[in-house]
Amino acid sequence: MERINKPFYKSVGKEEEVFEHAFQNKLPLLLKGPTGTGKSRFVEYMAYKLNKPIITIACHEETSSTDLIGRYIIKGAETIWQDGPLTRALKEGAILYMDEIAEARPDVIVAIHPLTDFRRSLYLDKLGKEVIAHEDFMFVASFNPGYQKGFKELKPSTRQRFVALTFDYPDRQLEAEIVAVESGIDIPIALKLVKIAEKIRNLTELGLAETVSTRLLVDAAKLIWTGLPKRLSVEVAVVEPLTDDPDTLEALKDLVNLMI
Numbered sequence: 001m002e003r004i005n006k007p008f009y010k011s012v013g014k015e016e017e018v019f020e021h022a023f024q025n026k027l028p029l030l031l032k033g034p035t036g037t038g039k040s041r042f043v044e045y046m047a048y049k050l051n052k053p054i055i056t057i058a059c060h061e062e063t064s065s066t067d068l069i070g071r072y073i074i075k076g077a078e079t080i081w082q083d084g085p086l087t088r089a090l091k092e093g094a095i096l097y098m099d100e101i102a103e104a105r106p107d108v109i110v111a112i113h114p115l116t117d118f119r120r121s122l123y124l125d126k127l128g129k130e131v132i133a134h135e136d137f138m139f140v141a142s143f144n145p146g147y148q149k150g151f152k153e154l155k156p157s158t159r160q161r162f163v164a165l166t167f168d169y170p171d172r173q174l175e176a177e178i179v180a181v182e183s184g185i186d187i188p189i190a191l192k193l194v195k196i197a198e199k200i201r202n203l204t205e206l207g208l209a210e211t212v213s214t215r216l217l218v219d220a221a222k223l224i225w226t227g228l229p230k231r232l233s234v235e236v237a238v239v240e241p242l243t244d245d246p247d248t249l250e251a252l253k254d255l256v257n258l259m260i
Contacts, residue, residue, distance in 0.1 A: 008181055009038065009045035012170050019046045022163050028116040028139040030101075030159065033167030036213015038178075039142040042167070043097045052136060053094040055085045059104040065111040069124065081127060090115070090122055093134030101141040102154040109158055115139050116161035172198065175214055183221030189230070193217045196234060196259050203255075206248050212238055230260050 019042075022029045031039040040056070047054040057068065068086040072079050089096035098104070098112070114121050120133035141162065143154055169175060175197075176190040183190075197212040220237035224230050239252045 006048050007041055007044045008178070009041050010170070010174055010178060012174065015042060015165055015167075016046065016049070018163065018165055020050070023050060023138050026120065026133075026138070028141070028162045030162035030164040031140065031142040031167055032145050032164055033142075034169070034213065035144055035210055036215040037167040037169055038214065039167050040097070040099060043095065043140055043142075047095050050095075052138070053092065054097055055089045055094045056097045056099060057085055059098055059100045059102075059108070061103060061105060063104060063108060065105070065107040068108060069111060069122065070126075072126065086111070086115075087122060087124070087131060090131050090133050090137055093136030095138045095140060098139075098141040100143055102143040109155075112139070113158070113161070169197075169201070169214065175217070178214060179217045179221050182218040184225045185221045189224060190217075190221060192230075192260055193220055193234070193238075196238070196256060199255060199259065200238075200242075200252065206243075206251065208242055208248070210242065212242065216241060231256060234260060 019029060023046075031042065033039055043056075044054065057063070066084070068084045070082055070084040070087050073082050083091070086096060088094070096115075101109075111122070114123070115133065116139060120137070122131045122133075123129075124131060145154075170178065172191070172194050175194045176187055179185070179190040179193055180187050194217065197214075197217055200206075200208075201211045216238045220233045223233035223237055234256045235253055239249060239256060242252065243249055
């Protein structure tokens, strides 16, 4: 668990107000939107604003409920119980942020259900006791509905346990400001990067699994700021991470060369 320095975040709507009211009413919050649209940064910012510690769990298919809840471990000559991050957040009144929750295993989803309703509790079957949530505990989760298919789809029975917010890429000027602040480059260069991103995001015929995130633009901008040539910076930080298909790579590189 950590307390963080103030992150840079620019609101685009009423998301701060919704978060604060969800916290006040002890309601779980689900953030929906593509990768790199500021979901994780927003949670960090709100934890700072509310002066609450945050515990972040990056969900993946190997993470089990035992990893999150806790387990017995051998310490010296004795066996002791060690709380997992979910249990610690519950006891200590932290904001628990589960990133990409749809990637979690079914047993994890089952485990978090009692945290998202009136019970706000967790039963530790290995200890035979129930942990009631601290007054300041808040459960926040995120997922990307754009690529979650089949077994990665978040079930309606789980989704309907949350208050939900949709995130998308900010408008051109705001995204350029974010890129400039995060990297140190000038606004005109940041605007060029954002225009490239907008063009690629509109090329739906390329069938990219993910499109250009603001995070990728910031990476490219940082490379430019430290002196790497602009075209090369965009190629390695934006184009190459998007695809391995040679024809798609070539098309994207041609696009970049025309625009910068």
